[in-house]
Amino acid sequence: MSRKIVVLGGGVGGLVVANRLRVLKDVEVTLVDKKQEHLFYPSLLWLMIGKRKPDEIRRDLGVLERKGVCVLSGEVTGINPDDKSVTVGDEKLPYDYLIVALGADLVPERVPGLSEDAFNLYELESVKRLRYALEGFPGGKVVVLISSTPFKCPAAPYEAALLVEHFFHTRGKRGKIDLEVITPEPLPMPTAGPSAGTAMTVLLALRGIAFIGSTAVKEVDVSNSELIFNDGQKRLFDLLITVPPHQAPQVVAESPLAGSAGWIPVDPKTLATPYDGVYALGDVTTVPLPGRYKSDQPLNLPKAGVFAHHQADVVAHNIATEIKGRGGLRAFDGHGWCIIEAGYGRAAAASGNFYATPTPAVRFKGPGLVLHWEKVLFEKYWLRRWF
Template sequence: MTKSKDSNNDSVVILGGGIGGIAAANRLRRRLGGEHRITLINKYPEFSFAPSYLWVMTGARKASQITKPLSGLQRRGIDLEIGNIEEIDPVERKVTVQGREIYGDHLIVALGADYNAESIPGLADSGTTFATLLGAESLSRSIAEIQRGKVVINTAAALYRCPAAPYESALLIDAMLRRKGIRGRVDIELHAAEPAPLAVAGSNVSEAVKEILHQRSIDYYPSHQITSAENGLLHFSDGQSVSFDLLAYMPPIKPPSVLSTSKLAGSTGWIEVDPNSLLTQFPGVYAIGDNTNIPLQIGKPLPRAGVFAHSQALVVADNIASMIKGDSHTAAFDGHGGCFLESDFHRASYASGNFYAPPSPKVNVKSPSRRSHIAKVVFEYNVMRRWL
C-alpha cells in the first residue's frame, strides 16, 4: 500500500478500529474520491459497540447484536488490514503490521487504551469487569444467579475509560435485582478511587449522580483506592477491607504497548496532541480518542470516552480531506461533548457541555428521562447500521 513518489493521490492510514477509527474512515470516504486510498488497520476482525456492554449485562442486548465484522468497511471503499501493529514510525509515517510495512501520507492513530487489571494483585481473579464484552456476559449470568449477599462495584484507579460506566453499572445492577424481587436481600456498594462521580465535569454533575445513588440505596465510598483482592475481600490503601459476594470492576488503563517503543509517546506514555487540531508533533500524524493525553485547565485530562473520539475523528477527517482537496477551510475540536448515564432499563441522564471552558469545564446534567435513553439507542443504531 506504499504510495509511489510521483503519485498525486494521497493515502490515509488509520490505526485502530474503534469508534474513532471507524468514524474517521467513513467521513474520509465520503469526502474523498476513490483515487485516494483509505486504509484501516485493526488487530481483530470484528468491532463491538462498547457503550452497549452494560445492556449486554442487563440482558437488553445479545453480544451478536452489538458486534459486526469490520469487513463491512470494504463495501464502502475502505481498505482493511487485520493484524497486530508492531511498530509505528511517525517520522516516515510508516506502520509495521506483522512484518509488513504500510505507508501513508497521513496517519490517524486511534488505538484506544489497554486494560491493566493485572496491576492490582488478585483483582482479575476475584471479580468480573463490565468493561469488556465477555465480562458483561459473565456478569449477566452471575447477577441472574445471586439470591442474597453483597455486590461491590469498584473503580480500581482514578484514570479509566468512560467515566459514567461504573455508576451506570451500579444503577443497572440495582434495577436488575429489583426486577428479580430480591433487592432487599442484596446490598450494593460502590467503592471508587476517584473523589467524586464524573469529577472532571464539575460538582453539579457529581452531586446529581450521588443523589441518584442515594435514592437507590447504593452505598458510595469515594477516594477508596484498592490495593489488592483475595478470598472475597477487597483491601484498600487506608487499611480497610471490604467483603463481597460479587465483584464488578472497572480496571485501570495503560497506553497501548506499541506506543512504548514509538516516538509518538509523550512523558505520560500517552500521545500529546494539539487540543484543537489533534495534530501530533510529527507533520501529517494525528491522534484521537483514548490514546491521547489532553490536559485541561483544572489539571486533569480530558475524559477518555467514545463521544470525544467520535467528535475528534470528524475534525481530523475533515481537515485531512480539505488539505487533500486544496480547500482552505479547517475544523477544530472545541472540547464539547456529553455522556449518557443509564439509570434503569428505559431512562438515562445526559451530561453535556464544554470541557475546554476556562477555568473549568462547564457541564450541565439532565434528569433521567426516556428521551435520553432513546438518544443512546439511536447512536447505537447509527454506528452499527450506517458505519459498517
C-alpha cells in the first residue's frame, strides 16, 4: 500500500525533503505551498546591488511535478495531527508522514511606521525597489536595522551592510555615506559565540560601518525619518533597510504542534514532534542549544537555510529507513556554515558545531576570494540540484 507523505512548505527544507523522498517505492509525495515559486533567499543580497535579476534566483515549484512530486498550490489552514490530516483551503489531505517546513512569517506592522518608511531586506519586491533607491541615493545616513530577534540568517544584515558599503565605494560616493547597523543583539550573530561576533565587528569597523548593539527599536517616526528606541533615544536616517520582526505562521501557532511562542519544539537530533509520523524542520522550529542560556532563557539554534537543509536530509533519511525497514537512523548534529559576502569580490565564513558545549565551536575565517566563489557556486548548485 502506498504511503502518503505530505510536505508543508516549498522553501529550503521542504524542497530537499520532497526531492529525497520522491524516489522511494510506493510513496505519494505531496508538497504544499501558497506560493508557486521557490526563491533562493541568499541571492536577494546580490539582487539588492544589481548583481542578479529576479528570474535568476527563483524557480517554478511546478517543475517538481515532472519528478513525480504532486505540487499543491494553496494556503495551509489547518494541521490536525489527531486525525492525521492537514487542511489546504477547503480540502482535507490525509497523511502517513507529515513534514512541516513552513518557515517564519514577517510582520513589519509590529513596529509602528516600519512598513511605511523602510525597505524590507527579506522580501523580493522591496529589495527590487531598494536596488533603485541605492542607485539614486545622493548621500546621507544609511541604517541597517534589525528590529527584533529571532530572525532568519543571523549574518544577512551584516552581509547587507558590507555589500552596501562596497556598492557606494564603486560609485565614488563612499565619502558621502554614513553607514550603521543597529540591533538588539549585544554582538553580531550571538549564538555563534563571542569570537565570531567580535570578528564581525572588526570587519565592520575596518569598512567604517558603525555597529550599535543592545538597542531595540520601538517605532519609526515617518514624518521626521527618525528611529525611536525602547530606551527613549532617537536617531535620524536618510535610508532605512530593515529586517522586520518574525513570527511563527498563524496556522502553526494555532496547531497542537506549537510551543508557547508559536514555533514548534522538536527533538534536536531527529526533528520529531510528539505526534506519530510528524516532523518539523527549519525556521518554523525552536531547538534549544544544549547548556546555553541568556537571562535564564535557553538560547536556540539560529534560523538558517543551512540547518533547514541538513535537518531535511536527516528527516528524509530516517523516514526512508522506516519505510524500507532496513538501514540505520541518522541524527542532526548541529553543524552549520554560512558564507558571508563582504564586498570587493570577497567573502568571510562562519562554520562549526552549534550544539557544542559550553560554547559553540564556530570558526570565523576570511574574507577571501575563494569563499566568494564558493558562495556563487553553491547558488548555481542549489538551483540546478533541486529543480
